[in-house]
Amino acid sequence: MNQVQNFEIFAPKLVDRKEYFSAGHRACQGCGEVLALRHILKALGDDVVVANATGCMEIISSGYPQSAWEVPYVHVAFENAAAVGSGVEAALKALRRKGRIADRNVKTIAVAGDGGTCDIGLQALSGAMERGHDMIFFCLDNEAYMNTGIQRSSATPFMAATTTSPAGHAIPGQRTQKKNVPEIMVAHKVPYVATACPSYPLDLINKVKKAAAVKGPAYVHVFSMCPTGWRCASEITIKMGRLVVETGVFPLYEVENGKYRLTMEVPEKLRPVGDYLKPQGRFRHLTPSDVEKIQEYVNREWEILLNKVECMQPW
Amino acid sequence: MGKRVGMEVAIAAAEAVALCNIDVAAVYPITPQSHIAEHMADIIHDGRIDAEFITVESEHSAISACAGASAAGARAYTATSSQGLMLMHEILPIVSAMRLPICMANANRAVSGPLNIWNDHTDIMPQRDSGWISLFVENGQEAIDLSIMSFKIAEDPEVMLPCVVNIDGFQLTHMIEPLELPSQAEVAKFLPPRKAFAQLHPDNPISMGCFAMPDTYTETVKAKEVALRAAKKVVTKVFGEWAKRFGRKYSVVETYRAKDADTLMLTMGSMGETAATAVDELRKAGRKVGLVKLRLWRPFPVEEFKAAVQGCKTLIVMDRAISTGGAGGPVATDVKSLLYGDKKKPRVLNVIAGLGGRDLTVGDFVAMFDLAKKKKDETFELYGVRE
Numbered sequence: 001m002n003q004v005q006n007f008e009i010f011a012p013k014l015v016d017r018k019e020y021f022s023a024g025h026r027a028c029q030g031c032g033e034v035l036a037l038r039h040i041l042k043a044l045g046d047d048v049v050v051a052n053a054t055g056c057m058e059i060i061s062s063g064y065p066q067s068a069w070e071v072p073y074v075h076v077a078f079e080n081a082a083a084v085g086s087g088v089e090a091a092l093k094a095l096r097r098k099g100r101i102a103d104r105n106v107k108t109i110a111v112a113g114d115g116g117t118c119d120i121g122l123q124a125l126s127g128a129m130e131r132g133h134d135m136i137f138f139c140l141d142n143e144a145y146m147n148t149g150i151q152r153s154s155a156t157p158f159m160a161a162t163t164t165s166p167a168g169h170a171i172p173g174q175r176t177q178k179k180n181v182p183e184i185m186v187a188h189k190v191p192y193v194a195t196a197c198p199s200y201p202l203d204l205i206n207k208v209k210k211a212a213a214v215k216g217p218a219y220v221h222v223f224s225m226c227p228t229g230w231r232c233a234s235e236i237t238i239k240m241g242r243l244v245v246e247t248g249v250f251p252l253y254e255v256e257n258g259k260y261r262l263t264m265e266v267p268e269k270l271r272p273v274g275d276y277l278k279p280q281g282r283f284r285h286l287t288p289s290d291v292e293k294i295q296e297y298v299n300r301e302w303e304i305l306l307n308k309v310e311c312m313q314p315w
Numbered sequence: 316m317g318k319r320v321g322m323e324v325a326i327a328a329a330e331a332v333a334l335c336n337i338d339v340a341a342v343y344p345i346t347p348q349s350h351i352a353e354h355m356a357d358i359i360h361d362g363r364i365d366a367e368f369i370t371v372e373s374e375h376s377a378i379s380a381c382a383g384a385s386a387a388g389a390r391a392y393t394a395t396s397s398q399g400l401m402l403m404h405e406i407l408p409i410v411s412a413m414r415l416p417i418c419m420a421n422a423n424r425a426v427s428g429p430l431n432i433w434n435d436h437t438d439i440m441p442q443r444d445s446g447w448i449s450l451f452v453e454n455g456q457e458a459i460d461l462s463i464m465s466f467k468i469a470e471d472p473e474v475m476l477p478c479v480v481n482i483d484g485f486q487l488t489h490m491i492e493p494l495e496l497p498s499q500a501e502v503a504k505f506l507p508p509r510k511a512f513a514q515l516h517p518d519n520p521i522s523m524g525c526f527a528m529p530d531t532y533t534e535t536v537k538a539k540e541v542a543l544r545a546a547k548k549v550v551t552k553v554f555g556e557w558a559k560r561f562g563r564k565y566s567v568v569e570t571y572r573a574k575d576a577d578t579l580m581l582t583m584g585s586m587g588e589t590a591a592t593a594v595d596e597l598r599k600a601g602r603k604v605g606l607v608k609l610r611l612w613r614p615f616p617v618e619e620f621k622a623a624v625q626g627c628k629t630l631i632v633m634d635r636a637i638s639t640g641g642a643g644g645p646v647a648t649d650v651k652s653l654l655y656g657d658k659k660k661p662r663v664l665n666v667i668a669g670l671g672g673r674d675l676t677v678g679d680f681v682a683m684f685d686l687a688k689k690k691k692d693e694t695f696e697l698y699g700v701r702e
Binding site: 058075079080127 | 338341365366367370371373375376377379382384385388389391405406409410413508515518519520522523524525527528531
């Protein structure tokens with residue numbers, strides 16, 4: 001069995017006590033996305049500028065004249081967080097060089113949901129990563145367009161019911177498998193790519209710090225539980241994040257210069273996917289054979305990932 | 316004063332911007348803007364200016380990157396044309412609402428379809444209401460001068476709005492003209508580095524681009540409207556300062572042989588010089604005709620325009636765009652609604668011409684003049700259609 005290699009993961013006392021995202025925002029009860037955001041900002045500290053896409057995190061945090069952001073924050077539109085971030089990064093670089101702002105490193109981050117990353121924002125993301133801006137892009141993935149009322153995205157998992165992929169008699173939910181954007185980022189030769197989940201906060205914080213240490217682009221795909229959109233109880237948010245990892249549906253790993261590493265304990269056998277699917281209303285219509293189909297897919301993807309961990313060499 | 320050299324206008328426009336101490340340029344290539352993009356790349360890659368050059372993957376990202384850069388306090392520049400401007404459309408009103416003084420060159424080109432890379436004004440017209448200051452140039456020298464002035468206008472604390480300089484594609488961008496570039500030292504005195512009202516930096520963390528509920532949205536619209544209208548005064552002030560420093564005089568509305576004219580033609584952009592020659596010919600033939608040229612399209616210079624057309628009996632508006640299914644060309648439509656309440660007003664006729672690069676010669680202007688004068692009603696004419 002592989003062991004968790006990073007001992008920093010066991011140092012919760014080192015987590016910044018300062019809050020960079022104020023309480024009193026308008027997120028739903030049990031929102032995994034805002035929890036992820038809170039940890040991300042704690043990992044980054046003061047010297048950061050945030051470019052945010054339209055979406056849940058924008059809507060719950062920045063209704064004029066209030067703002068939950070304790071760090072500099074800009075929102076322009078839905079599909080362009082990566083492009084806006086590119087501009088911020090370039091400006092900070094130029095202005096620092098010209099002596100017009102303080103001579104210290106300020107990290108630019110872009111934050112978008114799965115729609116703003118995997119669908120409408122994919123082109124801007126690809127461009128920004130290819131150009132090599134010194135910027136971290138965070139996808140806070142809750143697997144559908146939750147802000148507009150739970151419509152499917154390309155990050156919605158197979159068979160999940162959403163308002164535009166309903167569990168109909170003819171078509172039972174989402175027809176396609178989840179788009180694998182972390183892999184697309186690896187294909188861009190982004191120096192640091194990771195998956196994370198706020199149910200594993202120290203792992204998430206460590207990955208954000210690693211991403212911040214990269215001089216260049218980094219991508220962190222954060223699985224963000226959404227009780228509202230998934231039709232499950234808000235108090236089981238953290239448990240859902242644990243289950244998605246333990247079942248292998250969303251494995252935690254990082255890719256440093258092309259070298260894959262699992263950052264979760266690797267079990268002898270994965271937990272059955274039914275444990276993760278069952279508490280969620282969006283999978284309520286699944287038959288045992290549907291669950292079996294999903295199990296087979298997860299097993300295959302897991303094997304592929306383990307192979308990559310074993311075989312892929314750094315660039 | 317710099318020396319006069321033969322130079323392509325697109326290249327001169329890039330050279331002019333290079334004199335402006337820009338911090339970030341984000342440009343995506345499109346015909347006929349591409350020579351601006353290429354020359355800007357040359358300037359930055361040769362280290363002639365200290366700026367970041369972002370080779371974005373689309374115009375949407377070009378304007379978005381400029382938004383980010385401008386929000387972070389940089390002097391940001393982009394250039395585009397036609398489909399590129401249409402792709403930027405979504406972001407244009409956001410940029411003006413955020414009061415980001417981005418400057419842009421638009422090499423005016425017809426909008427598809429069918430695809431057509433040649434000149435008209437159909438690309439800028441759908442952006443009319445986006446809250447940008449919109450200037451039209453008539454020749455290469457104006458492209459240089461207005462490109463430099465646009466930063467000063469946009470960044471004025473009373474304005475803080477983005478500004479687009481319209482340079483007719485090919486007709487101007489690809490012409491080689493005798494041009495005069497001011498020296499770096501002269502421009503530096505005229506245009507110091509940008510001092511942003513607010514900028515994204517941890518030393519003073521602020522939130523920009525917050526959303527507005529129904530109880531505040533109308534107020535933001537009003538604020539933008541007030542600022543854009545007030546921009547006219549600043550445009551005039553900057554024109555005045557330019558005249559003092561560089562000797563070339565500009566005004567928001569210009570006239571040619573208009574004083575005793577009973578009929579005036581109204582043009583924007585490169586049509587102006589050809590129309591002026593047509594006026595000379597018509598004058599020779601004894602017609603009392605003159606010309607009015609709109610340099611400032613938004614904010615519309617209402618008072619100056621009305622003063623320019625006062626006393627004339629007929630106003631022929633030459634539009635290089637059409638509001639399909641609407642009342643005619645966008646300039647004529649504006650002009651008619653502005654004059655509607657006036658007791659003494661000219662008869663307004665509208666000729667739409669020069670679409671998709673269709674050449675407009677001196678003879679065409681004379682023919683359009685005759686065509687308009689013969690009109691019984693006030694419906695628009697689409698000139699030169701081969702039927």
